[in-house]
């Protein structure tokens with residue numbers, strides 16, 4: 085390799101090979117993998133199905149050490165408000181730390197942390213145990229009590245795990261906001277939850293630049309009445325404004341705090357965290373997870389989906405802690421299982437496009453869990469980049485966040501996995517807390533593009549849209565038909581919205597997922613995508629209404645309709661149809677202003693990729709915007725039925741606009 089010509093030649097022969105592999109229907113688990121797998125007997129599915137509650141209870145006792153073991157599995161007396169392991173007592177932070185230290189594995193590395201500029205920190209279980217106790221006491225000293233909400237807005241540094249576990253230790257409810265969200269989004273999420281404290285950072289690095297996070301946070305947080313304290317982690321050392329009586333430095337409060345903080349056993353149903361996620365309306369939903377059930381789901385799925393051998397594996401989940409994937413599969417699952425993880429601070433292309441593979445080689449990672457959007461990006465950069473690194477330590481690959489197209493699956497399998505690593509395509513959601521539909525790597529024959537079948541103990545169906553009747557084959561709505569321990573308990577402070585969103589279509593015992601899916605003749609599930617107005621950009625969940633409301637906040641905008649448009653790189657991309665106020669002409673400046681408004685309101689990742697100027701939008705007679713037609717038009721499909729439109733001519737005008745747009749490009 086080395087020369088461009090060589091790389092191109094190998095790319096095109098790779099292309100041919102992948103093309104040929106598309107013919108392969110099923111990939112059986114390699115015999116070698118199966119022999120050593122944690123689970124290799126398919127009887128596990130029947131065992132779990134025979135009595136799911138007893139089965140989950142047994143997993144809970146197998147993988148967790150309860151302070152008081154529960155005598156009851158599921159309380160389903162008031163659906164959909166299910167309770168699990170109700171009379172049990174357990175502390176999440178003690179499960180993740182104390183018991184490992186007590187078992188003599190305190191020296192084991194919990195996180196091989198690597199910073200953007202190549203800095204390294206190996207954080208052991210004993211280190212975390214020490215830091216979490218101090219910070220838990222510091223939070224108490226700052227007046228944080230059991231049941232209070234603590235915001236966390238931090239980059240990918242070990243302190244993010246410390247902050248989460250310190251909350252768990254004292255029964256405070258953490259409310260993490262992904263670092264890519266704007267400070268305004270943070271304010272909103274603190275207001276909705278009445279957060280009492282916020283843990284943030286002086287500055288956050290991204291590709292060699294440092295963003296002044298504390299300064300941005302200050303501009304927003306003044307108006308949040310409930311917020312008494314801001315704790316600032318000094319990660320970059322940049323100067324920050326500090327408000328007397330409100331702001332403190334993390335290192336200083338930790339140094340002043342008592343080093344010992346015994347973990348208080350919590351009721352199994354004590355809230356562990358809230359995580360805001362996008363729904364059909366502009367207001368994000370506060371997904372509430374509780375302690376015992378969530379930990380059971382996290383530990384069980386992490387152990388068995390990733391076939392984890394805590395003594396020997398080096399596991400890397402390349403998500404951000406700010407999303408549910410990070411909560412469950414960077415923090416709670418791996419730590420509960422005593423795993424050694426890689427934690428990477430940075431972007432996939434800084435300082436170079438091979439940095440992920442450099443990390444795999446450096447830490448001899450054995451398991452990699454990543455999003456299809458990342459894989460597609462690596463495909464674009466070329467197979468010659470990973471080829472420069474030794475990836476032979478890898479033995480299992482995972483995918484999460486959106487459907488993975490078969491070509492990307494095969495590339496992952498061949499180029500990264502060297503054709504020896506099973507791939508687990510894991511379907512789940514913020515709401516489900518943990519993986520729901522997935523292969524078991526020592527059991528399931530995989531099909532590229534399918535998440536295969538439900539995890540043991542989980543019952544999923546594809547049902548017809550009208551009656552909710554399960555379909556043996558074909559396309560319909562994805563439903564989860566029975567409660568599971570790590571399910572959300574409610575939407576924080578919005579019980580009615582919880583019922584309305586998930587349990588109003590087919591009753592209070594059937595969870596409406598919000599995805600369309602198809603089942604094939606083997607009963608395998610193929611998740612197609614959202615049926616509501618939720619868009620998935622690079623695995624980041626956004627609501628069209630949220631983006632619309634950010635756009636209409638721009639002074640020149642009269643109205644906007646946002647859709648998710650299929651995109652080669654990001655899965656879906658935001659496309660906005662915008663009607664300007666009278667007197668404003670479309671221009672590059674207005675366009676930039678609109679993008680900026682979205683970055684400020686939500687975050688840069690939500691900025692529209694495409695803006696179409698529309699004199700009018702297609703609406704029904706009752707005034708509802710018909711996004712379906714906008715999706716058709718944006719993707720160049722033939723238009724469906726337009727007769728229900730108030731003004732059918734609108735579509736012809738828009739079609740002309742789109743045609744103009746493509747003329748401009750050529």
Ligand code: WT7
Nearest residue numbers: 484485486487509510511512513514611614625
């Ligand atoms: C939505 C949930 C799961 C944690 C990260 C995203 C889509 C997720 C898959 C998959 C097809 C998937 C669904 C789901 N999705 N995983 N393996 N195959 N689609 O969590 O932000 O709550 O989004 O992501 O549409 O409903 P989230």
